[in-house]
Amino acid sequence: MEAIHPVPELVWAIFSLLLVALSVYLVSRRTHLPFTVMLVVVGIAINFIGHEVPALSHIEDTLSISPDLILFVFLPTLIFESSYNLDARQLRHNSAQILALAIPGLLLSTGLIGVIIWQALDIDLIAALLMGALLSATDPVAVIALFRQIGAPGRLSTLIEGESLFNDATALVVSKILLTTLAIGALSQDQLVGGVFSFVTLFAGGLIFGVLLGYLTGKLIGWIDSDPIVEIGLTTTLAYLSFLIAEEVLHISGVMATLGAGLTIGTWGKLRITSSVRVYLEHFWTVLAFTANAFLFLLLGMQVDIPSLASSWDLILWVIVAMLVSRAFVIFGLLPLFDRLPKVDPVGIGYRFIMFWGGLRGAIALAIVLSLPDYPFKELFVALVTGAVLFTLLAQGLTMQPLLRLMKLDQPPLADRLALLEREITAHQRAIKRLPALHEGGLFSSRITQRLNHRSQQAIAHAKHEIHRLREEHLTPVQEFNLFFLRALTEENSYYREMFERGHLSESVTRRLLMMLEHQIDSLRYDKAFHNGNSRLQYEYIEHWLFSRFSNTPVLRAIVEHMRLVRISRYYETVWGHFQGSRHVLHSIDQLSRIDSTPTEIVSRVREHYRHWNHLATDKLHRLNHDFPEFALLMQERLGKRIVLLSEVETTREQARHGTIPQGMAEEIEADLIKQLKRLRGHAVQLLNDDPEQLLKRVPLFARLPDNQLRKIATACEPITLEKHDYLVHQGSRNDTLFIVSRGTVRLQHYTDGEEHRLSTLIAGDSFGESALLGEGHADVSVIAQTPSRLYTLSRERLGQLMQKDPELRDFLAERDHRLKKIHDQNHTVAPG
Structure with a gap:
């Protein structure tokens, strides 16, 4: 948008169009017509009657659509908002079909549209x-806005949405290659190779950069209180700077960068x-997103030259x-080939037809x-x-909702319908529990209370009847189990x-x-089967050979020990x-089942x-409390402090709300408390006392x-680490070392005539070998690690x-040493009988 108009005129134009968009939105909600399509129609009307109405003509002259306005103002907002709210599990599950449509599908569509136009219009x-490349990219802005409103x-x-978001980079690369070819006059092998490299750079580079920037932003957000x-x-800032x-x-795909950033923040972040x-x-x-959509489609309609x-x-x-022929080839010819890939859920004929008709083009x-x-x-x-x-937005956009209704794809899934009835x-x-309070408060008609109570009872009975009907007509025992199990997992x-x-x-x-949980939910949702969760938790330590090989290497000792502590703590x-x-689900499961009377x-x-799973x-x-008592104690201490x-x-907060303490003072106290809470969040590894000076005391x-x-x-x-069942000292061997347990447990045992006698178990802070440190040093016991242990x-x-x-x-x-020996001898002197 060129800043050639006075600021008041620009503000007048912007907020006049925003007021028009809000009016269209209200009408759209009442009529259930697609909002974006109505915006285009209104934009065309503004353009058509603008010459007769000076105010409209002035707005049209002040604002006009341009490539930079679309790419750098509207698109980052719309792409980021869409990718942030995109269902990542659905995207991952359907990634094969989406990438097939976005890359080979777009190339096939480009070729088919180009050949048809070449034959029909007699152009080069x-x-x-090039025209084929322009018209092969489905528009995420138009598609997303439409599908969200009609509830696909x-x-x-x-x-x-996934195809629309991903195929933009492909269309841009193909367009650039064809533009270069037009300028040169011929398509060379070097151009093709360069085009493939350019595509990989733009597509993958943009996505990687966006994910990286989204990760860094997520880290920064996590540090803020x-x-x-x-x-x-x-x-x-992330949405616009990534683009x-x-x-x-970097000269890579801005759309892919914003897409990667939005997906990262919307999932991991x-x-x-x-x-x-x-x-x-x-x-x-x-x-x-509403504001960007409103201006984009209004200006698009105002761009139309009738x-x-x-x-x-x-x-x-x-x-x-x-355009329709190429879309049909891609959806009904290419897509079924990718449906045959392993672990790919095929797309049904009804979905394919909607995908064919729903390939809208736009901004x-x-x-x-x-x-x-x-x-x-x-x-x-x-x-x-x-x-x-204009054809895709008006003809296809306006008929999309009736088409979904005709194919019975406008109804919510069975799980959603049950959830709505449960909500009812x-x-x-x-309401039944709260209505008596109105009557008890006085000056409220008991007749109204009874009537409202009766209506709520009828609504509950109707909802339960509908749940029973859905169960009888649509639910098999397997589906019923899956739905209830999904509720428990949720x-x-x-x-x-x-x-x-x-x-x-x-x-x-x-x-x-x-x-x-998501793995189990996906298996229920997509594989339609429940997989036993015995392997949900596994004892995950870094491989034994890594610790045994590097734990006592001076250079790597600290790194390996920290990795071990982090792994144990996390586990x-x-x-x-x-x-x-x-345990929480076990306590809640009866309440969950009472809502819809699950069998x-x-x-x-x-x-x-x-x-x-609880057992x-x-x-x-x-086992962990026995093997690592320090972690158990620190976990309990941290939980108690929190x-x-x-x-x-x-x-x-309660005192500030009641005015007992000033608001400013309450905010300062709360900020300090939250900082303390954040310091207590995390693994207990950072709290372990591993100071040899403290242990020596x-x-x-x-x-x-x-x-x-x-x-x-x-x-x-010097620190040493032991794996479970490792011998520290063998009975009868020479020992001249003091050992202090820093973490884990070790057992002292004595063998007499081949029989094992367990003497004692030492935990963190205990020590043995004092006499060996200053005396003769022949061990009369064996010392064995009962758990992975660390000693000094x-x-x-x-x-x-x-x-x-x-x-x-x-x-x-x-x-x-002399004093301790004297005390020891006195304690072991047998008193006369």
Whole structure:
């Protein structure tokens, strides 16, 4: 948009069109006509009568559509909002068909449209192919807006939206190659090779850059303390900067970059956005997308030149025929070939027909054709593309909803219909509980209360009857089991998210738990079968050989030990989270079944699965608590501290709401509490006390040693790690080392005449080998690791070197050792009988 008009005139034009768009939106809601199509019609009407109405003519002169306006103002908003809300699981499940339509499908369509136009319009073949490339990219803006309003089925929407979002990069690359060919006059092999390389660079490079930028933005959002202004501002900046940097700096696909950024924030990054901010964010992008759609389609309609289209009606008709024929070949010829690939859910004939008719063209085609350099066919191409776009929006857009209704694809899935009926039951049950309070408050007619109560009872009975009818007519026992199991999994999913929001689960563990749930949900939704979840939790340590080979290597010791701690900590938290989630579902399952009176045998089957998972998690927790008591204690301590802090947050908010404490003071207190909560979120590994100096203080020999002497001895200690069942000391071997347990448990045992005698078990902070450190050092016991363990060792040689350098230390330890031996001898003296 060129800034050649005074600011008041520009503001007048913008907000006048926005007011028109809001009026169209209200009419669209009442008439159920497609909003975007009505905008185009109104835009055409403004253009048509603009010469007679000075105010409309002034608006038309002030604002006009241009390629830069579409690409750099409207498109980033619309692509980001769409990809942010795209169902990632549906996209992944249908990726084979979507990519088939976006790449080979678009190339096939380009060739077919080009050949038909070449034969019909008597123009150069390369120019005809260029027209084919322009008209082969379905427009995500038009498709997404239309399908959301008419409520198309989820998978159908994903297929068409996914194709529309991904095929833009292909169309742009093919257009550039053909434009270069037109300038040169011939298509060479080098151009083809360069075109393939350019496509890979634009398509993959844009997607990778967008995902990377979205990841960095998500990380930044996670570090911010729930600030709606900053978080929403960052997503807006991400949408536009990803597009601009990709297009103008890196020269890759801006659409793919914004798509990758939106998908990353909408899937991986959504968990990092605070739940309260997430609501604001979704509303913000809804309003932004509405505004962009409104201006885009109004300006598109105002762009239409009726006389020019009328003079080229016969040529436009050929273009429309070519467009429909090519679309039919792609949808009914190419797509079924990819349906035969393994693990690909075929697309039914009804969906394919809607995909054929729903391949709308719109602003993308116009943006490309308007941005073309001057050449002999440009004016003709603008008219033809405008006519073709107008046909798809008016003819196909207006008939889409009746077509969906005719093919019975406008009805919600069975699961959604049951959910709506359950909503009806729950809502009226709540109303029945609350209505008596009106009458008890006085001055409220008991007759009205009884009448409303009766209506709610009738609504509940009707909803239950409908659920029973749907169950009898449509649900098989397998489907009934799948639906109820999906409800239980959804409840578990919601509980994990709630635990994350309250800070009881770390981000990585929450993602892991949700990923396991999504795998099970996908198997129920797509494979139509339930897979036993015995493998949902596995004891995941880094391979034994890695630890045994590198854990005692000085250079890698710290890295390997940290990796081990992180893995153990993450696994412990995952098991604990699954234990809590399965227990929550077991407590909630009766309430879930009462909503729609699910058959008892199905509820029992689902309950048995969750009991099995709960027992599995319980057994693993017992084993982990035995193997790693430090992690259990730290997890419990962290949870307890979080509960205390959350109670303080709730009390602070309540007092601020009642005016007990000033609002400003409450905000400062709450901000400090939330910072403390964030510091407690995460794995317990960062809280483990692994300081040899602190461990030495628990050894009787060194307990009274001054701090400066302790630090010297601590530097002489060396860490070692043991796997389960590793021997630390063999009975009868020579030992001259003190061992201090830092993590895990070790067992002392003695063999007499071939019989094993277990003496004691040592845990973190315990030590043995003091006499060996200063005495003879022949071991009369064996020491075996019961769990993966970490210990610190102090050899007699290292201690002797320190004592030689420090006589004071030598004298202190000699006196301390003598005193301890004396105390030991006194304790073991047998008193006379």
